[in-house]
Amino acid sequence: MRLSRYFLPLLRETPAEAQIVSHRLMLRAGMMRQEAAGIYAWLPLGHRVLKKVEGIVREEMDRAGAIELLMPTLQLADLWRESNRYDAYGPEMLRVTDRHKRELLYGPTNEEMITEIFRAYVKSYRSLPLNLYHIQWKFRDEVRPRFGVMRGREFYMKDAYSFDLDAEAGRASYNRMFVAYLRCFHRMGLKAVPMKAESGPIGGELSHEFIVLAETGESGVFLDKRLLDTPVPGEDVDYQGDLSAIVEAWTSRYAATEDVHDPGRFERETPADQRLAARGIEVGQTFFFGDKYSVPMKASVTAPDGTEVPVQGGSYGVGVSRLVAAIIEASHDDAGIVWPEAVAPFGVGIISLRPGDAGVDGVCEEAYAKLTAMGREPLLDDTAERPGGKFAAMDLIGLPWQLIVGPKGVADGVVELKRRAGGERQSLPLARALEVIAG
RNA sequence: CGGAGUGUGGCUCAGUCUGGUAGAGCACCGCGUUCGGGACGCGGGGGUCGCAGGUUCGAAUCCUGCCACUCCGACCA
Numbered sequence: 001m002r003l004s005r006y007f008l009p010l011l012r013e014t015p016a017e018a019q020i021v022s023h024r025l026m027l028r029a030g031m032m033r034q035e036a037a038g039i040y041a042w043l044p045l046g047h048r049v050l051k052k053v054e055g056i057v058r059e060e061m062d063r064a065g066a067i068e069l070l071m072p073t074l075q076l077a078d079l080w081r082e083s084n085r086y087d088a089y090g091p092e093m094l095r096v097t098d099r100h101k102r103e104l105l106y107g108p109t110n111e112e113m114i115t116e117i118f119r120a121y122v123k124s125y126r127s128l129p130l131n132l133y134h135i136q137w138k139f140r141d142e143v144r145p146r147f148g149v150m151r152g153r154e155f156y157m158k159d160a161y162s163f164d165l166d167a168e169a170g171r172a173s174y175n176r177m178f179v180a181y182l183r184c185f186h187r188m189g190l191k192a193v194p195m196k197a198e199s200g201p202i203g204g205e206l207s208h209e210f211i212v213l214a215e216t217g218e219s220g221v222f223l224d225k226r227l228l229d230t231p232v233p234g235e236d237v238d239y240q241g242d243l244s245a246i247v248e249a250w251t252s253r254y255a256a257t258e259d260v261h262d263p264g265r266f267e268r269e270t271p272a273d274q275r276l277a278a279r280g281i282e283v284g285q286t287f288f289f290g291d292k293y294s295v296p297m298k299a300s301v302t303a304p305d306g307t308e309v310p311v312q313g314g315s316y317g318v319g320v321s322r323l324v325a326a327i328i329e330a331s332h333d334d335a336g337i338v339w340p341e342a343v344a345p346f347g348v349g350i351i352s353l354r355p356g357d358a359g360v361d362g363v364c365e366e367a368y369a370k371l372t373a374m375g376r377e378p379l380l381d382d383t384a385e386r387p388g389g390k391f392a393a394m395d396l397i398g399l400p401w402q403l404i405v406g407p408k409g410v411a412d413g414v415v416e417l418k419r420r421a422g423g424e425r426q427s428l429p430l431a432r433a434l435e436v437i438a439g
Numbered sequence: 440c441g442g443a444g445u446g447u448g449g450c451u452c453a454g455u456c457u458g459g460u461a462g463a464g465c466a467c468c469g470c471g472u473u474c475g476g477g478a479c480g481c482g483g484g485g486g487u488c489g490c491a492g493g494u495u496c497g498a499a500u501c502c503u504g505c506c507a508c509u510c511c512g513a514c515c516a
Contacts, residue, residue, distance in 0.1 A: 012465065012477075013451050017509055037508065091440095092515080109516090143440070143514060157516055209516095285516065319516035353475055388476040395476090406475055416475090 001346065002368075003381045007044050010393055021216055022328035023148030025337050029397045031324075038145025038153030045397060046324065048345035050156065053323050054135055056187050056342060057158045064180035064239050066131040066160050071113050073137055077103035079112045082297050094139045106139035111293050111315055114161040118311070119299035125165045128301065128311070129173050133160030135320060147218070149321045150281070150329075156321040162314040165303060167290060170312035174206065174288045175243040177316040179233055181210050181284050182250065186232040188323065189340025190283075190330055193227050195255040197285060209257065210284035214329040217279035222261050224253035224270045257282075281326045288314040337398030338421050347376035348437060349399040351390050353406035355382045363405045363415060363430060370434055371403075378403075395420070401437050 009030040017034070018024040026032050031046025042050055058068065077095070080086035086093075086105075094106040107113070114132055122130065135158045145153050162173035178194065185192035190212045197209040211221055213228075230249055237243075254269045256262065257280070266275060294300060294310035303309045319326075324343075331338045341347070348371050354360045364380060371378040379399060381390050387406075394402055404416040409427060417433040418425040428436070 009449085011450060015450070016445090016452090019510080034508090138516075140515070144510095144512090146510085151515070155516065159516085282516065317516050322516060384474095386476090386478060387474065388478080391476045393477085404475080408475070 001377075001379050003379060004383050006379070008397075009043065010396065018148065020147050020150065020329070021332060022150060022325040025328055025332060025396070026148055026325065029337060032149065034148075038142060038151070040149055040152060040154075045345050049324050049327075049339070049343055050321060052343040052345070053188065053327075054156070054158075054320050057184055057318055057320060058135065060180045060184045060187070061133050061158065061160060063183075063235065064131075064176045066133045066177075066180075068134060069117075069132055070134045071107075071110050071117075071136060073107055073139070074104050075107045075110075075113055077105055079116055080105065083112050083115075083293055084296065085112070092141050092143075094141050107136075108138055108140045109315070109317070110134070110136075110159055111161065111313075112297065115293045115297045115299045115313070118161075118163055119294075119297065122163070122299075122311075123301060125301050125303050125309075129162065129164045129169055131160055131162045131173060131176070133158060133316075148325055150218070150325040152321065155319060158318040158320055160316040162316070163299075163311045164314075165301065165309065165312070167312055170288055170290065170314060171206075172243070174286060174314050175247045176239050177286055177314070178208065178247050178250075179237060179239070179243050181286065181316070181318070182232045182246075183235070183237070184318065185210060185212065185283065187342055188327055189342065190327065191228060192283060193221075193223055193255050193280070194250055194286075195221065195223070195257055196251070196260065197257070198260065205290075206288040208251070208286050209282045210286075211255075211257065211280035212283050212326045212330055213278050213280050214326065215279060216329050217281045219280055219282070220258035220261075221256065221278050221280040222258070222263075222266055223255035223276050223278070225274045225276045227253050227255055228276075281322070281329060282319075283323050283326050284316070284318040286314070286316045288312075332398070333422075335392070336396035339398045339400060341400045344400050345397070346379035346399050347371070348378045348401040348403055349394045349397070350378050350380040350403045350405065351387075351394055352380065352382050353387050353390070353404065355384060357407055357410075359410040360405050360407055363410050367403055367405065367415070367430055367434070371437070374434070374438060376401075376437060403433060403437075 011028045014024045015027050018027055030043050032040045032042050035041050077086055093108055096104050098104060137154055138157045139154050142153050145151055164170040164173050192210045192212045194208040194210050197207045233246055254266050290312050291310040293313055300308045300310045327343060328337050331340060350364055350367050352360055352364045368378050368380050398420055400420050402418045409415050413429055414427040415430050415433050416425050416427050417436060
């Protein structure tokens with residue numbers, strides 16, 4: 001992409017409403033725009049990051065055996081009456097009425113709808129296990145939306161739903177999602193730790209919140225430091241096999257959010273030098289709730305012995321839009337965002353210090369073409385902006401690499417290459433610079 | 440929902456107390472000079488002062504109502 005033809009409304013000053021660093025940086029970097037309290041338009045740069053995050057989540061869900069579909073944002077109220085959650089959900093649910101006076105709601109989650117889909121088609125234990133997921137906008141009418149997309153009212157979420165014949169198989173499905181979550185967040189450059197959680201309105205006994213550690217996180221967390229060194233499974237992890245050892249490694253040490261923190265247990269289970277009090281952001285939550293929905297909604301299958309049994313369910317959410325903010329909270333400096341490569345909106349920023357200079361233009365175009373061919377998605381700053389402004393803008397939007405092309409370097413046959421994450425700027429021939437970027 | 444605030448050009452804000460021609464910086468447009476870490480000169484465009492009603496000769500400013508947004512608390516991917 002050429003910056004001169006792109007839509008990137010950067011802000012030099014921080015809008016007054018933004019309190020936390022990710023919100024400020026997202027506004028300043030032209031990633032999003034508030035349209036109403038807790039409701040945001042995703043501008044091109046932000047949209048690219050959102051799609052990268054979504055892509056990683058999708059790959060890991062698919063790898064773990066979940067199957068993608070897409071359910072609508074609007075749901076019939078009657079469906080929620082079946083599970084008795086229509087009234088129970090309260091004012092957080094946005095309710096709307098259509099022209100025929102039918103009651104609808106903007107979905108805050110999809111347990112009812114997926115159960116309805118499941119029961120319509122699945123009749124036999126032979127079809128299990130089954131895990132269906134979608135990535136769709138949700139709406140929860142938060143009392144107080146704040147912190148930008150960190151706590152918006154409309155948000156983008158991946159929600160997966162598992163169906164199994166019995167609790168043991170359900171637990172195995174739960175473990176697959178648990179491992180997939182470890183991989184997701186790891187790939188995004190985040191340190192995420194699963195913590196035992198209350199299940200809240202979703203229900204069930206078994207639940208974990210996945211918390212990203214960030215200094216500016218909104219909730220306090222207490223954990224055993226050794227969890228941070230616990231290995232994350234590689235992409236060759238065998239989802240057909242027994243994953244309980246991995247889950248065990250991640251859940252046997254103490255980790256709790258402040259609302260369920262037990263100081264006595266923390267001190268008994270964790271040596272003093274391994275205790276860590278930190279701050280974190282919840283980016284995902286897993287639930288195993290058994291037959292909570294399948295019984296009232298009559299979602300059952302025929303078991304091997306011929307009897308009808310309600311399916312055992314779980315649900316697994318990842319806050320995709322929140323993750324964008326969480327990644328920034330975890331990875332930024334005074335100059336702006338520092339994107340982990342896997343989610344960066346562009347791979348390399350090419351800064352032309354003298355657009356219009358034949359030599360500089362030639363090197364920029366060559367670098368642009370080669371980086372594009374390499375799949376590194378370059379963003380070429382070919383604007384007539386002052387060099388100082390270009391540097392500040394490129395630092396702000398945080399691309400992993402900066403390739404600086406100026407007349408002095410071109411005269412010497414070199415360009416300058418810099419890693420956004422604290423690297424020194426080095427002069428080297430373009431071909432060599434491309435090799436370094438290629439790794 | 441309780442408490443506290445704020446709405447003036449795209450952004451940051453002054454002006455409101457004490458009513459009298461709507462301002463500044465940045466951004467934007469034109470010309471010129473510049474050009475290696477947020478340049479400079481000259482010229483220019485852009486605002487029904489959140490909305491409605493009221494008081495007044497006259498309202499951004501005073502009064503009433505409404506709306507939106509922000510912050511603190513209780514709740515959440």
